[in-house]
Amino acid sequence: MLSLPVGPRITRPDSRIDAVRGSVAVERGPLVLCSESVDLPDDLTVNEFQIDAATLTDDGVGAVIKGSRIGHNAAAWPYHDGGHLIEGTLDVPLVPYHSWANRGPATMRVWLPEA
Numbered sequence: 001m002l003s004l005p006v007g008p009r010i011t012r013p014d015s016r017i018d019a020v021r022g023s024v025a026v027e028r029g030p031l032v033l034c035s036e037s038v039d040l041p042d043d044l045t046v047n048e049f050q051i052d053a054a055t056l057t058d059d060g061v062g063a064v065i066k067g068s069r070i071g072h073n074a075a076a077w078p079y080h081d082g083g084h085l086i087e088g089t090l091d092v093p094l095v096p097y098h099s100w101a102n103r104g105p106a107t108m109r110v111w112l113p114e115a
Contacts, residue, residue, distance in 0.1 A: 008033065008063035008094070010053045013111070023111035024053050026063055026094050033062050033094035034108040036101075041090070044069060046109040051092060053114055059093070067092040068115060 006029030013020045026033040035046050048070055055066035069087040092112075100108045 004029070007058050008056055010056060020111040022113055024051070024114050025110050025112070026056065026065065028058075028063060028096070032097045032110060034097045034100055034110045035092055035112060036095055036103075037107040038103050039093040039095070044090075046107050049090070049092065050113040050115045062096060063094045065092050065094060065112075066090070067112075070113075 008026055008028045011025045011027050013023065013025075015021060037046055040046065040049075049067040050070055051065045051067045053065070057064050066089055068089050071087045097108070097110060100106065
């Protein structure tokens with residue numbers, strides 16, 4: 001009997017890739033997982049949270065990871081000290097990328113900013 005490890009795992013990009021520096025992707029076996037807007041609270045977009053990679057758990061199909069809502073100080077725009085306001089935590093479900101938008105129009109994100 002062949003048994004292959006297909007649990008969720010964190011993948012980090014090469015540090016020379018500017019567009020995804022400080023982010024991680026989550027894979028499960030050969031599948032890439034993504035965060036989809038339909039799984040988030042109505043007032044949150046896929047660009048407004050950061051995740052804690054150490055909290056990754058298997059949910060049987062995809063994965064779940066703890067995230068923190070990132071608040072921005074509008075008065076500090078466009079330049080600030082780099083700090084963000086953290087406004088509570090939430091469980092972020094991750095689904096296989098190939099199933100994105102199967103539940104209706106949605107936005108998604110594969111590379112998730114890491115806290």
